[in-house]
Amino acid sequence: MTDPDALAAFVEALGDIPVLLDPALVKQRSQDFFWFSPVLKRQLNDMTAELVVCPRTRDEVTHTMAAAWRCGINVTPRGGGTGNHGQAVPLRGGAVLDLSRLDRIVWVRDGMMRVEAGAKLIDLDKILRERGWELRMFPSTKRTATIGGFVAGGSDGIGSITWGGLRDAGNVIAAQVVTAEAPPRVLELRGSETDLINHAYGTTGIVTELELPLAPAMQWRDIVVAFPDFMQAARFCLVLAACPGIDLKLVTTIDSTIVPSLEVLRELVAVGESLALLMVAPSGMTTLAELVSAHGGQIVLDADTLKSEITSGSVPLYEFTWNHTTLQMLTQDRTVTYLRSLFPAADPLALVERMRTLFGDELPMHLEFLRVGGALTCAGLQIVRFTTEDRLAEIISIHEQNGVSISNPHVYTIENGSGHKRLPVNQMGFKHEVDPLGILNPGKMRDFVPVRAPAENAE
Amino acid sequence: MTDPDALAAFVEALGDIPVLLDPALVKQRSQDFFWFSPVLKRQLNDMTAELVVCPRTRDEVTHTMAAAWRCGINVTPRGGGTGNHGQAVPLRGGAVLDLSRLDRIVWVRDGMMRVEAGAKLIDLDKILRERGWELRMFPSTKRTATIGGFVAGGSDGIGSITWGGLRDAGNVIAAQVVTAEAPPRVLELRGSETDLINHAYGTTGIVTELELPLAPAMQWRDIVVAFPDFMQAARFCLVLAACPGIDLKLVTTIDSTIVPSLEVLRELVAVGESLALLMVAPSGMTTLAELVSAHGGQIVLDADTLKSEITSGSVPLYEFTWNHTTLQMLTQDRTVTYLRSLFPAADPLALVERMRTLFGDELPMHLEFLRVGGALTCAGLQIVRFTTEDRLAEIISIHEQNGVSISNPHVYTIENGSGHKRLPVNQMGFKHEVDPLGILNPGKMRDFVPVRAPAENAE
Ligand SMILES: Cc1cc2nc3c(=O)[nH]c(=O)nc-3n(C[C@H](O)[C@H](O)[C@H](O)COP(=O)(O)OP(=O)(O)OC[C@H]3O[C@@H](n4cnc5c(N)ncnc54)[C@H](O)[C@@H]3O)c2cc1C
Ligand SMILES: Cc1cc2nc3c(=O)[nH]c(=O)nc-3n(C[C@H](O)[C@H](O)[C@H](O)COP(=O)(O)OP(=O)(O)OC[C@H]3O[C@@H](n4cnc5c(N)ncnc54)[C@H](O)[C@@H]3O)c2cc1C
Structure with missing residues (x-):
């Protein structure tokens, strides 16, 4: 449970950024499809955030992260909430950061797109198709999942027979990431740097924009x-x-x-x-x-x-x-x-x-x-x-x-769920840089130990 | 040397189908890029047809083949004449059948095209590109080679890194073939049946149309x-x-x-x-x-x-x-x-x-x-x-x-040039059906022996 005063200060600091406080709604947005697993069902069923923050722009994300740092609030990002591993379930209360309103297309050109992370896959594919393109790959949850959730929590799917997985070189071109620092930075990761947030469950930054290669549209x-x-x-x-x-x-x-x-x-x-x-x-x-x-x-x-x-x-x-x-x-x-x-x-x-x-x-x-x-x-x-x-x-x-x-x-x-039972690339080192207090989806990066506890930081 | 009377009868029978008789021109159209090989240069340098026939339609191809059968004239098809193995060099005189005027696009739809065999690759690619498509693969001789010559005499090239070779299942959908019979038939080979003419050097029929899958156009x-x-x-x-x-x-x-x-x-x-x-x-x-x-x-x-x-x-x-x-x-x-x-x-x-x-x-x-x-x-x-x-x-x-x-x-x-030193599928049996006299590009299918000689057939 988060300290009530800290929570109140956080809500206050959010200003007019939409917030959900209704416990039933908050509980709902704290869950994903972890119940596919009887083990996770036992472990995660009672977990919940204390509120949901619904930023509409990247600036509101930055603002939210600054407030979270100041107030010592844990933040678990969420797209469509369709993960199967409890990726989007907050283990230590705090806020769910619902990114689904960041759903704009920045541009589509040269067989690539740059989009906001909360865009739904089905909507993206529809718009791309009008321009002769389609998503290279999507999970079978295309109708409800977001592109940010797919990159941060998924791995492969329909299309991987041709294009491989999200981890294969070239399948993610760039990611814009908001950090959990004071003040939060907005980083642009390019090429293999995107491995730092790829399948990291949002523990290494809030992804606000993604640049991805496309496939030419086909009449499948x-x-x-x-x-x-x-x-x-x-x-x-x-x-x-x-x-x-x-x-x-x-x-x-x-x-x-x-x-x-x-x-x-x-x-x-x-x-x-x-x-x-x-x-x-x-x-x-x-x-x-x-x-x-x-x-x-x-x-x-x-x-x-x-x-x-x-x-x-x-x-x-x-x-x-x-x-x-x-x-x-x-x-x-x-x-x-x-x-x-x-x-x-x-x-x-x-x-x-x-x-x-x-x-x-x-x-x-x-x-x-x-x-x-x-x-x-x-x-x-x-x-x-x-x-x-x-x-x-x-x-x-x-x-x-x-x-x-x-x-x-x-x-x-992340570690226990991976085929190799360890973190890929230097996600741990990167997390120390961008989330020194460990307020991003805490508990999901098994081996991470923050240098300071968030509480020590709270005003 | 073909019997002069037979040749004269053949020319007569061709009616207004364009014919080249000038020896220098005929010699030129009897050659390809065999001279890349010092061995072939020694063997093929002096080979020549006695005339070149230039049909403008499939009916003229059929007409030519009927006349060739009647007069016992050997026929070596030719597209751009860019082969390296002397594929298009007539070993036993007769006629070169220049298909380059059969260059129409029949249709382009659903990621496929149906085209006449004499269309130049560069022209096809230009038209396809306007419609959002491109050739899956082409030889580096794209500027001069024809699609029929590529399928009948080539194997792979630019694009094969993604699509494999012409022999890979799915890369040729259908072929229309005119046979060397009396009367010539027009066959439609579909799917793996096209293996019967694929890289067969025109020994198993004159390809008049091809149906091929396309790739979506890219800005390479x-x-x-x-x-x-x-x-x-x-x-x-x-x-x-x-x-x-x-x-x-x-x-x-x-x-x-x-x-x-x-x-x-x-x-x-x-x-x-x-x-x-x-x-x-x-x-x-x-x-x-x-x-x-x-x-x-x-x-x-x-x-x-x-x-x-x-x-x-x-x-x-x-x-x-x-x-x-x-x-x-x-x-x-x-x-x-x-x-x-x-x-x-x-x-x-x-x-x-x-x-x-x-x-x-x-x-x-x-x-x-x-x-x-x-x-x-x-x-x-x-x-x-x-x-x-x-x-x-x-x-x-x-x-x-x-x-x-x-x-x-x-x-x-064909046999000596293949990696396996033998004919693929049943090209030999098919040749017996569609070219019983062996007048199509004679000498190129090493092990083929016609049942009757063309001369026995000549009027
Ligand atoms: C029936 C079913 C079928 C599925 N099929 C597939 C499949 O084929 N392939 C596949 O890979 N997965 C599959 N999944 C898992 C899941 O649906 C996908 O991975 C999906 O892409 C997740 O997207 P989401 O928007 O729902 O993400 P969420 O579940 O909301 O989030 C997933 C993870 O990413 C984090 N996250 C979300 N958005 C951001 C952001 N903007 N920045 C940082 N972190 C963020 C969350 O904290 C969480 O850790 C399936 C799940 C179900 C229930
Ligand atoms: C510099 C150079 C580079 C090359 N690069 C490649 C390459 O990358 N990949 C590759 O595969 N090849 C390559 N080749 C070989 C050749 O250029 C190609 O195979 C080309 O596609 C042949 O097309 P063409 O129209 O010139 O055929 P031609 O040389 O005219 O004919 C080739 C064979 O097909 C037969 N033929 C032609 N048209 C028909 C028809 N309509 N019906 C039946 N039979 C027919 C001919 O009798 C002959 O046996 C190259 C050659 C050169 C000289």
């Missing part, structure tokens, strides 16, 4: 292919994904045991069939049809992605992929959870098959094909039929022993 | 980076080429010993420096600059590709790459020739280094990075300081013994 087709066997579907997906001649935005394999939980899709296929869910450019359809039949599959859906996205009542295929597969499953069965694994690029499917043999229906398999540092492989967002936390830990360690890397989605610190 | 930058050392430049190129976040159209490494032969470029660098020649999208420039300095290079040229292409007197960077590197070298030293090698995707640079050690300045190294069947690797278009044909054969076999695949550019048959 949503394609569903049914296969009698999961491994057959997976092999097809790997072969397809390796075709440089076919423009792809999405290549997903879904186990037959998951299919009954997928509304609409389940009606298209026979019991026991596994699925490939694809987004393919029209120019790839001839070759796709050949590959499908060579692999013993059958195209059971061919629709226009954009149409499905904008038509009410219809669902674009990508909302069955990435972590939306888990969401679809959770709407039917609240006991399941998921894993996030990465199979090695050298023969990924051999290990996929091995894991399937080891775990059977305890881990219904769901693969997302993607490029990682230039190499083609697949990530597993396996469904886990959860029993106990011990068994979950055991499942994770069996994967790691077998050479499958795990980005653990059942922990809330 | 021509970038030259200088490095103190060749292997340093090559390592940089491999790292760059593996970045999914950077849009690339060209990644070339050129040995320092070649640089003095490259007009303009040689003035940009110090003696002994090796070069990376790149085409990069504007959105990749920030990351590129970082990669360059991390690898100890220096950007010495940054220009607009399109501007260089259309400004008279200026040369787009791609005209220093692929086989244009050899051409540039040949303008200075008529004794050199070249190789076409493919390094294995697993650690290609180890073998590059080994070959450099083995051959030193006898084979100045020149690498083109590209995707082959989804994997990233590099092809060598090494310059060869030619001494004897025996030594050339030895150089080739040393490469093959070391696991470097060679597509021999010193032979004129």
